[in-house]
Amino acid sequence: MTTIQHHIHSQKEANIPFRTYIAKFLEGLQAKNTSNETISGYKKDLEMINRFLEERYNGIVMLHDIKTQDLEDYLNGLSRERKYQPASVNRHLCTMRSFYNFAIKRDWTNVHAAAPIDPLKAPTKERTYIDEKEYHELVQAIDHPTIKTIVQFLFYTGLRIAECLNLTLDDVDIDNLNIHVKHGKGDKERNVPISAKLSPILTEYKDIIRPEISSKRFFALEKTGKVSDVYVNYILHKTTAKLGWKKVITCHILRHSFASNLVKKDVHVVHIQKLLGHSDLKTTSRYVHSNYDQLAKAVAVL
Missing domain, CATH: 1.10.150.130 (Tyrosine recombinase, N-terminal domain)
Structure with a gap:
C-alpha cells in the first residue's frame, strides 16, 4: 500500500x-x-x-x-x-x-489510547472454599438427587459448571474411569480421571437416578433433558441457608475447593493446572491457600 x-x-x-x-x-x-x-x-x-x-x-x-x-x-x-x-x-x-x-x-488505528493507563492496586482476597468435612455436611443436606450428584461430581473433578453440564453420556466413561472434556475454556479438550470415591456415585446416578429419556446429556432432568447452572446454584443457596452457613457456596466455589484440597494434600501445582484446564500456571496459583496452621508448620521447618 x-x-x-x-x-x-x-x-x-x-x-x-x-x-x-x-x-x-x-x-x-x-x-x-x-x-x-x-x-x-x-x-x-x-x-x-x-x-x-x-x-x-x-x-x-x-x-x-x-x-x-x-x-x-x-x-x-x-x-x-x-x-x-x-x-x-x-x-x-x-x-x-x-x-x-x-x-x-487490524490497522484501524495507530494510537493505543489505553496503553498509558495503569491498573489500580487491587487487594488480594483469600477465596472461599470448603473442606471435606463441610463437603459431606453439604451433600447430606441436599434433597435433590441429581443436583446432589452434580455437587459431588464438581467437588471430585474440579470441572467448570458449564463443562460439567455439557458432558454427554459418551464423555463419561465410568468403566475406564475417564471424563473427556471436549469444550473447555477456549474450546480446549482434556481428560480428567474419575476417582475411586466418585466412581460408585456416578454408577448409582447412571443406573438408578438418571431418568430414561432420549437426551444425550449425562446430567439430565426428566422435564428438560438437561440441567441449568442457575438451578444448581439455587439449590446450593437453599441448602446452605438451611444449614445456617454464612459462606456463600456456588458451583465455582466447588471447583476452587477441589483445587484447594489437592494443594493441602501436597499435590504438585502443575498436576492441578492440568486437571483444571488452565493454560497459565499463574491462574492455578491463585487457588493455592495458606492457612495459619500451615504457615506455622512452614516456619517450624527452619
Missing part, C-alpha cells in the same frame, strides 16, 4: 463509528474460538464505554476521537461514582487494552 493509498484508507477508517469497531472486534474473538462468557463480558464492557463516550460527545463517537483522558475519566467514574471495586475497574481496563491491541493489529 502506497503512502497516498494508506492515507485514503486511514481517512475511510476514521469515518467508521467506534460501535462498529466493537462489533468487528467481537466477531474477531468468535473467529478465534474465544469462550462465549469472555465475549459476553467484553461486549458488556465496551457497550458501557461507548455509552459514556456518546454522552460525553453528545453523539456518535469515532475511534480516532477517543483520547486517553476519556478512558481515564470513564474508569475514575466507575471507581468514584459507581463504587466499583479495583478488580472490576481493572477488568474494564483489560477490555480496553484487548480492544486496542486488536485494533492496532
